[in-house]
Amino acid sequence: MRSEPAPRPDGNGRRARRSPLRRLAVVLLVLLALWLPPWWTLFGSGTHWPFPVSAVGTVLFAGWLVSFPFLMVAGHGPRRSDRAARVADTGLGVIWVLFTWSVLGGLVNLVAAGLDLGGTGRARAVAGVVAxxxxxxxxxGHHEAMRVPRVRRLDVHLPRLGAGLDGTRVVVLADTHYGPIDRAAWSARVTEAVNALDPDVVVHAGDIADGTPAQRREQSAPLGKVRARLAKVYVTGNHEYSSEAQGWLDRMAELGWEALHNRHVLVERGGDSLVLAGVDDVTAESSGLTGHRANLLGALAGADRQHPVLLVAHQPKFVPQAAAAGIDLQISGHTHGGQIWPFNFLVRLDQPVVHGLSRHGERTRLYTSRGTGFWGPPFRVFAPSEITLLTLRAGDRKSV
Known part of the structure; x- marks a missing residue:
């Protein structure tokens, strides 16, 4: 009898062959968990709709459940079909909102049943309200996602900032996520909004697009018309590392932006200086691209540490390293503010901050943008997009 080789950690044994099946099982369980509460609230749980209504609703839900994995693979896999991605992403957003409010509706239904309220029409009433x-x-939420973001204005006090730089206007873009929905006109309007703020510095904190520079060339083109007195700087986000990160660095340089690929530039005004440094995203090293990793020492190499430092790092979770290095201000994005409530609570499990200005350690401030665009589902629910105007102020104050 021939013996089978033992599973090996390098992935050549049976353990590795079962791994895709485990991943598939997890995906299917998650999809079922998202699917079941909406279906049960809308068409089960004692609603007793006429048979045609229940049948059509069940068919629609089943169609989503079966087709979604294939659409996601077609849209976000090697083929990168924008049409498939649009359908899959929209369906994901719809089912997430239905899931959230179906769970809440189901809890209301249970409480009302326990109190014997609502009678026979209670389940239908809950289903109607949820729908x-x-x-x-x-x-x-779709309107919020597709509109030009409102401007959020905030003063940031930096004790080490020289008086000559007091009042420096830093405009922050993040997470534009140019993608399957053509937003070239939206991108042009965003550029107009940025230029209207008369910035000294413009920062793009990463996740510029979902797709390659060639695919998203028209959508990214308006960034070439962004104006800033002192500098326009950009760092990679995690999404660049699934769509030609080096290509995006080159594309942004082509559009006139300083790509802060673990490097810094010095800006001066009124006889005072500010170091603008940037690091690659924290996922860069696992991408396998040579020379790509979050390298703060490299970004600050040769910088005069007597000058205040503004660091651009895509993910807020980089702030412990920034605080340890005495960075004055870190600017990040990545979180989208949760994008679709209540996803912000899940984001908080991975990131120290979901949005806004926060203090870390004695010196370091962190500003986390909710993002300018959206990823995937074209919806923003209780998490508005933003273009941020940070006005740097010399001196300290008690709050962040």
Whole structure:
């Protein structure tokens, strides 16, 4: 009898062959978990709709459940079909909103049943409220995702900032995520909004696109018209590392931006200096691209540490390293502010901050942008997009 080789850690044994099946099982369980509460709230749980209504609803839900994995692979896999991605991403957003409010509706239904309230029409009433509320939130959320972001204005006090740099206007873009939905016109309007703020420095904190520079050339082109007195700087986000990170660094340089690929530039005004440094995303090293990793020492090499430092790092979770190095201000994105409530609570499990200005250690401030665009589902629910105007102020104050 021939013996089978023992599973090996290098992935050549049976353990590795079972791994894709485990991953598939996890994906299917997650999809079922997302699918079941909406279906149960809308068409089960004692609603007793006429048979045609229940049948059509069940078919629609089943169609999503079966087709979604294939659409995601077609849209975000090697083929990168924008049409498939649009359908898959929109369906994911719809099911997430339905899931959230179905769970809340189900809890209300259980409490009402326990108190013997609502009678036989209770389940239908809950289903109607969940469907109506979800539809309203999705319509509003789509409008919020597709509009030009509102400007959020904030003063940031940096004790080491020289008086000559007091009032420096830093405009922050992040997570534009040019993608399957053509937003070239939106991108042009964002550029107009940025230029209207009369910035000294413009920062793009990464996740510029989902797709290659060639695919998203028209959408990224308006960034070439962004104006800044002192500098326009850009760092990679995690999404660049699935769509030609080096190509995006080259594309941004072509558009007139300083690609802060673990490097810094010095800007001066009124006789005072500010170091603008940037690091690759924390996922860069695992991408396998030579020379790509979050290298703060490299970014600061040769910088006069008597000058204040503004660091651009895509993910807020880089802030412990920034604080340990005495960085004055870190600017990040990545979180989207959660994008679709209540996903912000899940984001908080991975990141120290979801949005806004925070203090870390004695010196370091962190500003986390909610992002300018959106990823995947074209919805923003209770997490508005933003273009941020940070006005740097010399001196300290008690708050962040």
């Amino acid at each position: 109506g509320l979800s539809a309203g939130l999705l319509a509003w």
